[in-house]
Amino acid sequence: MTTVTTASRRQGRGGRERILAAAAELFAAQGINATGMEQIAERAPVSKRTLYAHFRTKDELALAHLKDLASTGRTLEGALVREDVSARERILALFDPPPAGTDPVRGCPFIDAAVEFPDPQNAVHSYARERKLLMVRLVADLVTEMGCRRPTALAEQLVTLADGAAGRAMVLGEADYGRHARAAAEILLEKALPATD
DSSP: OOOOOGGGSOOSSOHHHHHHHHHHHHHHHHOSTTSOHHHHHHHTTOOHHHHHHHOSSHHHHHHHHHHHHHHHTOSHHHHHTOSSSOHHHHHHGGGSOOOTTOOSOOOOHHHHHHHHSOOTTSHHHHHHHHHHHHHHHHHHHHHHHHTOSSHHHHHHHHHHHHHHHHHHHHHHTOTTTHHHHHHHHHHHHHHHSOOOO
């Protein structure tokens, strides 16, 4: 095992960003609870003092990590807010495989976090719930824009497919597993559109 001495650590600005980048990498590979704060400090690289100056607890770091993912659009919800494609294409993008080279295959980081922080009153779990509710609202807005019937029920069905596909992709290690859910989503969307004469 290699040790990182203080002299070899990067000095200066950017410590918070390096910590978040290291946390994202380690949380994706190992999970939040299995990743130690010392391990994150070594990966960043920052001193433990710097790490704790930015994030007093792992809960605080986990919450910042999820907020960072959400703000940069690196989640399923990121596809829904694009403005360069149609509403239908944004919804179907929920089922696209992750970019090539993304390894290991991971499910939704918000669901993963909620599982690791099961107390509904915990700030991490609460934020994960907020993001999943936002996802339904975004999809409901898109299907409303498309003129679909029963947009709220349809949105719930579509996000359930997306979350289920993400979970199965992770469990099976199959990055393109979403293709199965995409086929079902296309049928749901087609059936929900008003009939044209």
